[in-house]
Amino acid sequence: MTHKEIHSYLEAFWRGESTLEQEAALKSYFEEQDIPAAFKQDQPYFEYLLKEQARKLNNPAFDQKLIKHIGGGTKRLMWTNFVKMAAGLSLLIAVGWWYQHSDTHPEAAITELQHLRQHTVDADSQAAYELAREALLMLSKGISQDSTQLQQLEHLKQEIKDFDPAKH
Amino acid sequence: MSLIADFQTRVLPVKHKLYRFAFRLLGNGPEAEDVVQEVMIKIWNKRQEMHTYLNMEAWCMRLTKNLSLDRLRAQKRRKMDSLPEKFDIAATTASPERLTETRDTLKWVHEIIELLPDKQKIAIQLRDIEGYSYKEIAEIMEININQVKVNLFRARKRVKESLLQATSY
Numbered sequence: 309m310t311h312k313e314i315h316s317y318l319e320a321f322w323r324g325e326s327t328l329e330q331e332a333a334l335k336s337y338f339e340e341q342d343i344p345a346a347f348k349q350d351q352p353y354f355e356y357l358l359k360e361q362a363r364k365l366n367n368p369a370f371d372q373k374l375i376k377h378i379g380g381g382t383k384r385l386m387w388t389n390f391v392k393m394a395a396g397l398s399l400l401i402a403v404g405w406w407y408q409h410s411d412t413h414p415e416a417a418i419t420e421l422q423h424l425r426q427h428t429v430d431a432d433s434q435a436a437y438e439l440a441r442e443a444l445l446m447l448s449k450g451i452s453q454d455s456t457q458l459q460q461l462e463h464l465k466q467e468i469k470d471f472d473p474a475k476h
Numbered sequence: 477m478s479l480i481a482d483f484q485t486r487v488l489p490v491k492h493k494l495y496r497f498a499f500r501l502l503g504n505g506p507e508a509e510d511v512v513q514e515v516m517i518k519i520w521n522k523r524q525e526m527h528t529y530l531n532m533e534a535w536c537m538r539l540t541k542n543l544s545l546d547r548l549r550a551q552k553r554r555k556m557d558s559l560p561e562k563f564d565i566a567a568t569t570a571s572p573e574r575l576t577e578t579r580d581t582l583k584w585v586h587e588i589i590e591l592l593p594d595k596q597k598i599a600i601q602l603r604d605i606e607g608y609s610y611k612e613i614a615e616i617m618e619i620n621i622n623q624v625k626v627n628l629f630r631a632r633k634r635v636k637e638s639l640l641q642a643t644s645y
Contacts, residue, residue: 321632322632322633322636323629324625324628324629324632324633328607328609331603331604331607332607348643349639349640349642349643350639352581352582352584352585352639353585353635353639355581355582355585356581356582356585356586356589357604357605359582360496360605361496361605361606363492363495363496363499364492364495365491365492365494365495365508365509365512367509370491370509370512370513371488371491373513374488374513374516374517375480375484377517378480378483378516378517378520379480
């Protein structure tokens with residue numbers, strides 16, 4: 309760049325009228341070692357800008373720590389959703405069975421179903437797990453004939469048994 | 477692309493800019509790093525909205541600005557850290573005399589900028605250091621383009637006056 313061009317870019321810069329391209333050209337210019345006396349007074353500012361541009365977040369563990377944090381959060385969320393779904397399903401089966409085999413009035417069974425479903429939706433994974441476990445225990449005591457339902461419930465029960473909340 | 481991969485590609489690479497921005501406002505490395513981490517976690521918690529932001533970087537910068545200013549307001553203080561550890565002077569090839577002179581000059585420029593009002597300081601950081609367009613700066617600062625230009629002009633004018641004063645001695 310010519311002396312005249314630099315002069316004109318600097319004028320525009322200090323007036324706040326320079327373009328991004330002109331500003332980039334000025335920064336490159338001031339990276340040079342030998343700056344003419346005419347531009348010496350502007351040099352410290354551009355040197356400062358260049359130094360600041362090079363500043364970095366120098367913590368090698370930053371990315372790993374962050375990814376671990378957000379990755380762990382995702383796994384926890386997926387597991388919580390799975391437990392809630394399993395708990396909800398087992399409750400529906402339990403209440404369905406109860407409705408078919410008990411002498412309870414239909415309206416009472418529906419109310420109970422709504423109550424249990426609300427608990428399942430609102431509960432966190434630990435509460436959902438406890439609720440589902442109680443329902444399954446109650447149901448497994450009551451079921452003695454229907455082998456298909458029993459197999460399904462045993463499968464669900466095993467999954468819930470295997471779940472250790474302390475690990476999640 | 478998974479959400480984590482999208483996050484690593486679109487958000488994580490901006491961390492240095494966010495750090496510089498937070499550092500400009502807070503004047504403290506560990507605090508600036510905390511802010512960057514907080515911003516990243518906030519963005520991750522809103523990951524379902526990530527695709528709705530066309531200019532993800534501007535969104536990150538805006539969050540950084542707001543969190544840094546919140547911290548400043550809460551702490552009611554501004555640190556003027558010593559510069560020797562902030563500048564990698566030793567990496568240059570100039571003579572020891574020149575290094576001392578450069579360090580003093582850079583420290584002095586830093587102090588001039590530190591004394592500017594926050595908006596002018598932010599305008600200098602975003603335009604002169606990061607090279608954003610006026611439109612992007614307006615988006616980050618949540619002001620209009622004319623206000624951006626006014627803040628930048630005033631900031632540069634103050635710097636220029638200080639440079640002139642220094643060279644006249």
